[in-house]
Amino acid sequence: MSVDDNQMDKLRHVVGKSTLSEGISVPRQLEAWVDAPPIGQKRDVTLRFAGSCVTATLRRLGNERGHVQIKYENNAGEPFRNWLNATFAGCRSAQAEDFIELRKTGADTYDVAAFPAIVTNEEHLEVKEWVFHKGDPTVLDTYVQIREIPAVVGSVLVVRDKGQDYYNGQLSHFFRMWQWGTERRVIPELPLKADFVKDDVVVEVEFGNARTYYQDYVKFMLAHHARLAEIGVLIVPTEDFARHLCGVGRLRAEAKGRHSYSGMIHLEKVRRELTYLEFMLAGPVAVAGIGIRPV
Numbered sequence: 020m021s022v023d024d025n026q027m028d029k030l031r032h033v034v035g036k037s038t039l040s041e042g043i044s045v046p047r048q049l050e051a052w053v054d055a056p057p058i059g060q061k062r063d064v065t066l067r068f069a070g071s072c073v074t075a076t077l078r079r080l081g082n083e084r085g086h087v088q089i090k091y092e093n094n095a096g097e098p099f100r101n102w103l104n105a106t107f108a109g110c111r112s113a114q115a116e117d118f119i120e121l122r123k124t125g126a127d128t129y130d131v132a133a134f135p136a137i138v139t140n141e142e143h144l145e146v147k148e149w150v151f152h153k154g155d156p157t158v159l160d161t162y163v164q165i166r167e168i169p170a171v172v173g174s175v176l177v178v179r180d181k182g183q184d185y186y187n188g189q190l191s192h193f194f195r196m197w198q199w200g201t202e203r204r205v206i207p208e209l210p211l212k213a214d215f216v217k218d219d220v221v222v223e224v225e226f227g228n229a230r231t232y233y234q235d236y237v238k239f240m241l242a243h244h245a246r247l248a249e250i251g252v253l254i255v256p257t258e259d260f261a262r263h264l265c266g267v268g269r270l271r272a273e274a275k276g277r278h279s280y281s282g283m284i285h286l287e288k289v290r291r292e293l294t295y296l297e298f299m300l301a302g303p304v305a306v307a308g309i310g311i312r313p314v
Contacts, residue, residue, distance in 0.1 A: 030129075031197050033166045034117040039103050042075070042090035043119075044163055046198055047218050052123065055079050055087040064089065064127040066099055073099045077127070089121075099131075106133045116170040142177035144186070145169070145312035147257050150290050153303040158250065164220040165252060167197050168307060172254070177311050182267045183226035183283070190224055190254070191215075205238045206245045213238055219249040226256060226264065229284045236300060243302030250303045253289065260310040261285035 030052070032043045045053055056062055061078030066089075075091040091099050107117050116136040121129040146169045149156065159165055174196075175189040191214075195201060199215040199222070211234075215222040221242050223235040232253065239251030256264060261283045268283075286308030293306075 030121040041092040045087040058085045068131040116173040144175040147310045148308045150306040164217045221248040222252045224254045253306045257308040257310040258285040
């Protein structure tokens with residue numbers, strides 16, 4: 020399944036150090052949307068923001084992948100960089116939920132809106148902790164796609180009496196808003212599907228029974244072996260959040276006359292077992308433990 024058509028009219032990009040000083044990368048699925056030039060070529064585009072505009076450069080690099088970028092590191096882009104830095108108050112961490120959004124308003128013209136992370140009096144989800152296999156926190160800076168995950172997760176409003184179906188649905192909604200492909204085959208030859216895919220990153224969201232997440236590792240291994248993904252990301256609840264969701268599940272089961280409710284995967288179980296499973300994981304894996312952000 021492709022990204023929803025109504026999500027293809029904009030480009031969202033999390034704010035990192037390079038965003039504030041140099042430019043942004045264009046996801047593969049939006050290269051046609053920006054009418055990316057041939058490899059090694061470039062052209063001018065206009066960025067409009069806060070009543071002003073600057074000329075930036077849309078270019079496709081001459082590397083093997085042919086990455087597409089919008090660059091504004093030169094003198095012409097200084098007003099735009101100043102606006103970004105003033106809006107986002109300097110460099111942000113890899114955990115930040117700040118982002119900018121580009122909307123195409125004409126041929127090579129984009130309106131840019133800023134969305135700084137805000138504190139509200141409502142509970143939202145957040146990434147509480149990362150665990151890495153064959154990697155470390157630097158992957159959060161290496162892969163802009165992974166830097167989007169805290170923003171996706173942080174968009175989900177907590178509803179205390181809702182269960183895992185609600186959170187699965189909300190995460191799916193916000194991943195699509197960030198132009199992630201959904202329900203893609205991990206490899207063409209098998210019917211196994213990944214929850215979310217963007218460029219070289221595969222994401223699995225797991226709220227299920229503690230045994231079911233092993234299949235997520237299989238998907239990561241297949242995608243890495245076929246060179247269809249560079250890294251897999253597993254999103255699971257923290258132990259506290261899993262305990263809360265299990266409580267909701269038990270109440271619902273009892274209301275339906277059932278007297279048992281199976282357990283749920285959580286970050287601590289993943290952490291304990293990773294030591295014994297890492298021998299079979301050829302590629303890097305990042306595990307995000309999500310929970311409720313305090314008001």
